[in-house]
Amino acid sequence: MPGNYVVVVVLSSLAALVLLLPPLFAAVDDGMRSGGKCTNSCGNVGFEYPFGVEDGCYRGGGFNLTCNHTYQSPRLFLGDGSVQVLDISVPHGWALINNTGMVFNSTETRVVLNRTWDQLVGGPYSLSGSNKIALVGCNARVDLRARVKVKHGGRGGDDDTGSNLISSCTAVCPLDLEDMTPVFAIGSGGSSAACSGVGCCQADINLDIPSSYTIQIHNLQELGGSISPTDLVFISKEEFSYTNDMAFGNNIPQALPALLDWYISSDPSECTYESAPDCLSANSFCHAYDLGYKCHCSDGYQGNPYIRGGCHDIDECGHRETYQCYGECINFPGGFDCLCYHGTDGDPRKEGGCLPVKHHLSGLFIGLGVGSGTILLLIAVGAPFLSRKMKVRKLKRMRQTFFNQNHGLLLQRLISQNAHISERMILTLPVLEKATNNFDRTREVGGGGHGIVYKGILNLEVVAIKKSMIIVEREINDFINEVAILSQINHRNVVKLIGCCLETEVPLLVYEFISNGSLDQHFHVDEPISLSWKDRMRIAVEVARALTYLHSAATVPVFHRDIKACNILLDN
Template sequence: MEVRFLQLGLGLLLLLAAKHDPSLAVPSSQCLAQCGGVEIPYPFGIGDNCSLSSGFNLSCQIHDGVYKALLSGMEVLNISLAQGTIRVLNPISTYCYNLSSGQMEDNHWLLETGGSPYRFSDIHNKFTVIGCNTIAYIYDNTGIGYQSGCVSTCKNLSDLVDGSCSGIGCCQTAIPRNMNYYNVYFNYAFNTSKVWRFSRCSYAVLMEAEAFNFSTKYISTTTFNDTRIGQAPVVMDWAIRNGTMTCEVAKHNMTGTYACLSTNSGCVDSANGLGYLCNCSKGYQGNPYLQGGCQDVDECRSSPCPSSGVCHNTEGGYRCSCRAGRKFNGKRTTCDLDTGLIIGLGIGLGVSSGMLLAFGSPFIIRKIKARKVKKMKEKYFSQNHGLLLQQLLTHKADIGERMIITLEELEKATNNFDKAHVIGGGGHGIVFKGILDLHVVAIKKSKIVVQREIDEFINEVAVLSQVNHRNVVKLLGCCLETEVPLLVYEFISNGTLYHHLHVEGPISLPWDDRMRIAMEVARALSYLHSATSMPIFHRDIKSSNILLDESLVAKVSDFGASRYIPFDNTGITTAVQGTIGYLDPEYYYSGRLTDKSDVFSFGVLLVELLTRKKPFGYQTDDGDGLVSHFVSLLKEGKLVGLIDPQIMEDEVAVVYEVAILAAMCTKLRREDRPTMREAEMRLENILVKKKQIPYTTAPREYNEHNTLVHCMSIERVNKEASRQYTMEDEIVLSANYPR
């Protein structure tokens, strides 16, 4: 194994101790403004006393016969002052089969930016893995945890599709926010010795997502970047840090190191909260980090006024006027003849006509505004798939009529969506609390205006409009008169199962409540799979999507990822959605969604209820995830050490019955899992036995340390819960971060 530190990595190790200078450096006229065609704006600089601090110091050197700007050895592509980003080239890590030695050889890279002004951008970058038999991770600086990871597999070149990077030959995944440590690691259990004839190497690199488009030729080449061999662009966020100084602190700092020096500039906290940036004020452009660096923009050069108007540049803005005898129309889009002048010349029309015009103008303006608002509502109604709701009205008027809610009603219910009414946010929007028709309701509003989010909102309307079950959150209506749809639900007052289960201290939800909640979730999923007019697969069952009312009754929520499946289909191929840790591995690899995908997630939920461990963050010293570790201990008869101690003393036999059901639901092959109806019936039998049939708990023994050891038939456990795990399965089940 060969680990290489980039020159940037070595340089940044030195920068870990670097602090901002006591007073700000002022670049001299001798400092280079560019190198190799790359602009070098202050606070960056080349040479002594040319940058704000050592962390922003670059070099300009000849590489391959041309001058290149380098950030501690890494080629700089461009720098953005406004966005607070710098693009550099990041070497690609490789893992290749050596034909001569018959061994796998890797060459991977490590960077650390902890004490420097830089962080890897989680918005612009994705961890990209290419290969036909590849698992690669980004390790954290402890060397035992993962910050991100990706699996890429294929059996032959015919499996590959140009432009597709969803796990077949190519995989991309997000990285956590504020990542300052980058160490690529290939899983050595996977190698290309069996596929070397068409895929000798695997590749992994953190790179700018927009700079990459997968091509099938990358599988059989020694690099996947045509223009810069062995490197790919990566975006790093930068900020004026000096610790984690914010704008408020920096402005009142008595050391004189406030970096926004231009008069017409302002300070903004960096997106990751670890420093601040400077921007020129509106109407100005230039460099806010220099005295006098922000200069007035002459907007008149771009002719912003109507063709018949005259533009006048002002400090920080501009104004438009009309030539003599003309004036702006109501929308200020043209300079029309001055009707006032015409009226003045034609005074013979009389005072009564003038009064009519004066009193009539406000009415006309109101009518124009009302018409404009109406057109906007019609536009949004069409954009938000309003025809879908109209069709629903035609076929099911009773549903459609009660679902149409006006924007005016919702604004009144939330005091114009006041922030004081915000009660939370899920994966698809912000949630407001409001009063509608004397009922407390929850109103979901999208965070981002993109078509995919809007489609998911409409999908949720379509799914929930036909659902009527006491354990499924009730959709009361929706509003399509805004840029993004608004959904109105019954208000569930008691938070999520996740927050009730994962509390600090040894005491959490009582076992009886956990069993009942599991039963209620099973009933809801069984209903969705088999009792609706068309089967509905939820796709994202997890404890944070189970709401609890004041009586701790479970309500399955968040149907933005759900799908209808026709009865004559055994499954459907979709883009994979869900949360790692709860996600069905077979669905993850194949993209084929079936009812058994929800069964797997339900099994993980049972494990979570039994152990009070979080599926997406759990990992043993051997790298096992929660589910694989749970099943292994169950097979060995040692599960007692993993089960929540709160529920073990009085409920041992029932706990193991539920544990066996959890193992059955989480079997790797979907054919081996029960249906949700079968899981529901099994839970019912366990509850009936617990309440009505007296029994003694399973035999107990104590070891030499007087520690409880549960005795259970190993043969029984092996028969019901045994399964084989490959390294691929462990990766999916032990991943640390949600998809």
Template sequence: MKLGYSRFLLSGYIFFSLSGVWVLAMADVPAGQRHGCPAKCGDVDIPFPFGVGEQCALPGFKLNCTTVEGVTKPLAGNIEVTNISLADGTATMNTPAISSQCYDPDNGTKYRNGWLNLTNTPYWISEVDNTVIVIGCNTLAYMMSSTYVIGCVSKCESGVPLKNDECSGAGCCQANVPKDIQYYNGYFNENYNTTEIWREGSPCSYIAVMEKAAFNFKTSYVNSTVFYDTYKDRKVPIVLNWQIVGSYCEDAKKNTSSYACVSSQSACVNSTTHKPGYRCNCSEGYQGNPYLANGCQDIDECQRPANPCGDGICKNTPGNYSCSCHPGNYMTNNGVCVPIQKKPSRFQATPVIGASVGLVVLVIVVACACLIQERRKLRNMKLAYFRRHGGTILFEEMKSQQCNAFKIFSEEELQQATNRFSEEQVIGRGGHGTVYRGLLKSNVEVAVKRCMTIDEQHKKEFGKEMLILAQINHRNVVKLLGCCLEVEVPMLVYEFVPNGTLFDLIHGNHGWRISLATRLGIAHDSAEALSYLHSGASTPILHGDVKSSNILLDDNHKAKVSDFGASILAPTDESQFVTLVQGTCGYLDPEYMQTCQLTDKSDVYSFGVVLLELLTCKKPFNLDAIGQDKSLSMMFMSAMKENRLEVILDDGIKDEDNMEILEEIAELAKHCLEMSGENRPSMKEVAEKLDRLRKVMHHPWVQRNPEEMESLLGEPSAMVHSTIVSDQYFSIEKKAVTNLQSGR
């Protein structure tokens, strides 16, 4: 796969540059109430904190009102704004972020690169309202952000007609947009997007991130340029979330001069992104603009077309309303006004009482029947999920194998353990789901993982796969205690590891405190775990997402590899894997990105990047860096080639006494990062090498005895170290960096 586009025709790329300093401006007159600030631009309403010009908006929300060819429209930077919603906290914009690849037998392949950069702005791409769209025949395309890669494959089968309004893999496919994305770039995989597609009547392939509701697939998009023509000026609508950035509500309220929720009837809502921020809403019973003084006005519920009091008398109150009845009527417990009945005589009372008792009995019977029916539906639905995920097979196998350590949990048990999956219990979020801290009735702390999605194939095989995972027993692998199968997407229950992740330890502003011996021990523990998963388990398991944030640490800094079930829940055979490409930037195996096939050597490559993190205390991918320094692996390979390893090593471990060990670890990491998987060592070889180095660290006297040093480290020929950096390695990663730089 060629990520570089130095030979491509770069046309229509986006430069979205908004101010990056978000300190709320204050003047004698608040910005939202200054005279002369227009409330509309063309047909678009401009509510504060947005405004036309810097004097009418909060920093970061300035718009320009421009007239082009007789049409007046608001622009954020150079992007057209078509709608702003205060209630939803969204802004819809038209972006020319369509990437295309078109082949002409006379002129060759031409590319148009579309990208969007919202870094240092109050905007991010809504994962709810948008989708990744890929159009074309035999096309594999994907979007790359600073932290995520995701895409899909679109194919056209011979003799099978395409269908309008169906985007599910035939001529068109789509993928979910990850959360908290501010930057993306579109790419094509040329192993799929070959020049033969023009013979199939499909000369062009496209990828775009756009609003779900605005896209309807047409078969004409595949064999012509109609897709471009459909969206005027080659622009697609995209929905962006926005917020007041800089601090959460608690801290923002302390600074009254800059606090944005100025209406007396407004409420502050914390941001759900990884960056501090907040939005303002009008309190319940009020509507309007919470960013303006007195902007939230009472809603007069009594003026609505349908009287909320029915036949009664409605009286409006601040933020609410009250109901009363007309004279001669009284209000029942359910708020209905009924006439006051005259007291019947003794002879009249008997049939009335009998009828009332009968009615009450009838209501109770009907209510009980409905309740029983609803419970039966819920029970049947849970049973259907249980069977669909292979729960029956799993239960029988557990009985036959006497697998007492693994438990099938009920949904109610896990809800109680996690306080109904409260946000306060969240301890981690990832590409496959959210992890909650929980406490079982037995006072055992657990980590409960709610997976986001699971494909149909793995719904059928899930029970069998859980049985395989339940048999994993290794001191450096987080133990899988059980699962819950009576929900639409199964939940996994792991042992709880208390001391956070390796990523937090390295990059949490205290990495300098970690000794080389501790780092080497963590690396050895992790390698032992992966070696066990690859070759020691009853059924070989590929991790698929090896990274420092998936390595947990206990109180003694002993490492435990987690999330090893993620690969089980993701496609694992070739026919499925080519339809989905995803992973974490900086850790992705270049060979996997070329072949779309995950192997044990893909885990070896990712582990090599973890070794680099331990050696350098640098993050695997840095979008703010320049050139090859964006990629830690590229920077390392270049340093090794130029014999300047000491330049990138962490100062906390650089020591003359340690240099021989550090060079050995660096050579091992270099070997793990070979472009070809065949040239990489197995995880078993990596673990053995780290074990020998660890023993040397515990026996420093050996360093003065070269013969014993060699006996501990092993023969130099035991592991072949490549001294030449693959040109193909630089051709792939360097071009990826070049394209990311184009967004500066």
């Protein structure tokens, strides 16, 4: 046996070998998550994991709810029961609460009154930027401030927490010049109107901010007089509807609906390559925000991404008007195809867009009457060409369908967002067919129950192409993230992933070709000594170096979890 070996640790992403990253589980039992043992509604409000009422039914850290049955119709509250919940959306990550208005005594001698907005219970919630702040009063200004971190420039500059102005508006009540009485609003009677700045003002918030807020009222009254005894402040997602009698304390709403955003975790760094511990469903991904991250179902899927099996395929064909398909609709996991019916052609995504083919062929029928012999000859000559063209078109459409089904668009997005991932990672099926002589059996260099390994020539480089036989849905969804991670692995003792092909039912992986077989093949030989002890020690050292790199030096730590002799390859 040769005395010089380079050890290569094999990494894999599909069913043929073990997944790289260990599964992460939350503390709540799957059976309870699915709602079998947990309350999933209170009054007319429905909810699901990560929210829950009973112990063991919610994620923790602020996702516990209280269902109060002392009302005629039960009411749902956040946490221990201080903030009423009107609605919860798990797919979109928001909660609608009944937000009580704040009352300020404007007759106090102080110019500025401060009040903390206490409608949050802490934890995962923040005030949504889609809300508005409204002030009902006279000659006063309301400021909404939040304590946010501010970075100081220069070396050694530390972050500081300051109170920043988020939104502000001013309400005035000018004097009528004829009778010198205050004007509370433009208009008369009890009719309602939007806040105009007279007797009432309103401003957009437009910024998602954390849960520490201060509301300030600046009293702009002249000394010695007060028009309205109180100023009322509301935070609401709706336009405030103002009436004149509100200036006298009549018909003022006690509370208005306000929107809270919530995040499954406050640490956005846990969301890497659109994968995160709490995104447990297949066909789900995470999205990082400044205040944390949320999980969402992938395109073409809907449901709850926080439980296993929670994201399910959307039947676009059952909602043709929503997805604009007026022809033959073919649904497949994660998407759909829209085609014109047989005998028609055109644009099936427009109503009336598919027209009978005879409209286009009327001239052909006239021509057949004049010179049928010539036309028939042309058809006979062109039929094989047309058949071949249709076959190529069908194969191209099938490859595109598999590409979408295997989340090729997601990989393209990851490549565009990460300069370390080469655009050449995505290979087409015709390129690999040419590299392997259409996957000729003479090119097979390995295989087993899970798939076949082919030897090919790609860009004048010898490569190994893994063609798996089987795969499960969960592995398909992990595949793209693993490819993004593996493509950045660069170590002399780790086999290099060159690219992948997503245009087949099961994706193909392309690795550099290691020519001297696996370590177990060198152990089990008929010769008296398969490997010297010196070679064995050096192989062990190089395996250790590869694992050290994967665990500590790679951009994203990788855990192989399947180190054995058949997964250690030797080159020449």
